[in-house]
Amino acid sequence: MSAYGAVISARFRMHLQYRAAALAGLGTQLFWGLIRIFIFAAFFRSSDSPQPMTYPQVVTYIWLSQALMRLIPWYAGDPDVRAAIRTGSVAYELLRPVDLYWTWFVRIIGATLAETALRAIPMFIVAGLFLGLQAPPSWPSAGAWALAMIGVVLLGGAMVTLLSITMMWTISGEGVTYIAPTLAIVFSGMIVPLPFFPDWAQPVLNALPFRGLIDIPFRLYMGHLSSREALPMFAQQMAWTIALVALGRLLLARGTRRLVVQGG
């Protein structure tokens, strides 16, 4: 097992201890999913004009987002990193013979994967059997989705790590923590699928990195984006990932130079 593998596995096992939280989360997410579906049901009933997605597609989209919501950066910045910077135990992280950036990067991925596995699997079962979550229309769509999900994990990891690094300046990270998830939730298509946004907003939404978190993988899943687009979409996710990783590493190098270890 490599050093980074060890970091992932430690984080994964730690999160598996929080089974009760995962169960409670499942209940909450089922409830919110139903509310979101009721809102869209009312919307579809009140409008005759053609919509960019069909009602069953929207239902599937909502259940996917409820199942996989932990993959998007809800908490801007890894809470463990925030604690390490606040309390000064970041000193110990610098004592390990590993690159600090990749340690933080793989650790948040370990956490998101564990949280997602705990919540997504039961959600897929419940929503698939009883609540109208449909399977991908074809094997190529399923494959395109799987590829895009790899992109989601990497892109999300790069975003959270970048936000974690900004805490080296703000210490508590409170400000960024409130702003960044809001941007991510709205512009990823978590609340309202991006095709429902006005036409003039589409070029902007398509250029932003947040789209790679929800819009790309979910529309590939439903075949709303054709599986032929899988590679260009993955390339877009990767381009943003690389840019965010580069920016994060640059900031971290500057941050460690001006590091002050809190608490002596």
Next chain:
Amino acid sequence: MPHIVVRNLVKTFRVAERDPGMWGAVRGLVRRRYRTVRALGGISFSVEAGELVGYIGPNGAGKSTTVKVLSGILVPDSGRCEVLGRVPWRERIPLVRQIGVVFGQRTQLWWDLPVVESFHLLRAIYRVPETEHARTRDELIALLDLAPLLDVPVRQLSLGQRMRCDLAAALLHSPSLLFLDEPTIGLDAVSKLAVRDFVRLLNRERGVTVILTTHDMDDIEALCTRVIVIGEGRLLSDGTLDDLRRRVTTERWLIVDLLDDDEEVSDPQASVISREGSRVCLRFHPEQVPPAALIARITAKHAIRDLFVENPPIEEIIARMYRGAAP
């Protein structure tokens, strides 16, 4: 080859300042004032392989800052520094592979995992070969008596137990240089002794170079052959404990247990510094008055149950040195 070479090391921190009270807090939002704190103001020393050096100073003297610079965590403003032949902040990753660090106030173990899992993860992080790891680990478990603690999650350990586990964790990759930053802080007497015995064994038998920062002078007296004292970021003294004593004062203390509790004791060439019940403590300078003469005078004048001469305790020496350094 010296393990550590430090020349003119300077490290400053910028601290945001704020006026007290609500108005100060509001004004702080608009305009920040910064004050520069000089944690290290040009420190120089070197440490040879196999030494056990006490690194002491009052709170805020710059002890921990030094340890953090030497272990590659902090980048200094200026000065030269080599640890095991490497510049710590430029070659952090290869360096930390060869050193061990324990901060008494923190733990490097995974809080929610059993101790043994932390050891396992550290093996992977330091890429220690399995057989070598097993040997070092079993040795440390035996020496520090960790067997009953291995399956306990770290958060459930007592401070003394945790410190023993932390010591083991810092040594799993067999470092040749160990930094201990207040390893006995908050420990009870038994745990302190266990830590001291272990550090002594590590240094004397394994030849591990140890830099020990502490506020516990018993640690220093029990372990260190050499003591570096710093205050306000400057080196105040560097040498053996005896050197340190001689530099600060040559005085001796004469402690007398009187038969009569109320008797006053005085002598023209010694001064009373404390009195507890029938025990009187006198301070004198051996070059002014030979101890034998003083003792003869005192025993002639007073009825005495017991008496002895000793060096002032190291706390007293250090306290005087700190006071002398203060502006």
